[in-house]
Amino acid sequence: MDQKRFNEGLEVRRAVLGAEYVDKSINNATDFNRPMQELVTEYCWGEIWTRPGLSRKTRSFINLAMLTALNRPHEIKLHVRGAINNGLTKEEIQEVFLQTAIYCGVPAAIDSFRVAQEVFNEIEKENASK
Template sequence: MQVRRSVLGDKHVDRASANITDFDKDFQRFITEAAWGSVWSRDGLSKRDRSLITIALMAALGHHDELAMHIRATVNTGATVEEVKEVLLQVGLYAGVPAANTAIKIAKEAYASLANNPV
């Protein structure tokens, strides 16, 4: 949970935790243990690198809500706007222009929301 909070921020984690129900509590525990406890906490890549990889994957796979969340998380991971722009250009080349076009729109909205409502 410490790694999750360091990447996504306390506000996001507190909001997500408040919405857990009996239906999804096992899934939420799985995500916390597998993603944040087993993968994001490893030493092999920095949080910045994991952040950029995750952004590319979410954009390529069309997971728009997760993409927006990870764009906003860059304020905590150290990934810069310029680096995200480069990653999305790479997405356009390897995952397709429509995927990158949508991702760029989402990134612009996410960055605008950060400017209006800092984490």
């Protein structure tokens, strides 16, 4: 493992997904899934998300569309929150899912809308309790 790339990836991963979520994922890793946590942190976040060619906001747009196409609701939920952290608005997220309805299928987009609404509701509750 490239420790420098891992550390850079960990920094970006925490900034996008939230330190609490990322630290929990890393700290709760088992001997079985720790290699996957390391791989994702080093290569996904350390190698790709740190590249200068696209902004984090643009990467979030792309991720939401791809995750909808792949019908990955758990990852969509995580990346909706990350997209908000990267500056996307609800309206922009809505537009991503409307676009995916045409190119990826209505059922996949409906699931993404449903999951995104769950995240928006959670964020509203969190903000109300502050």
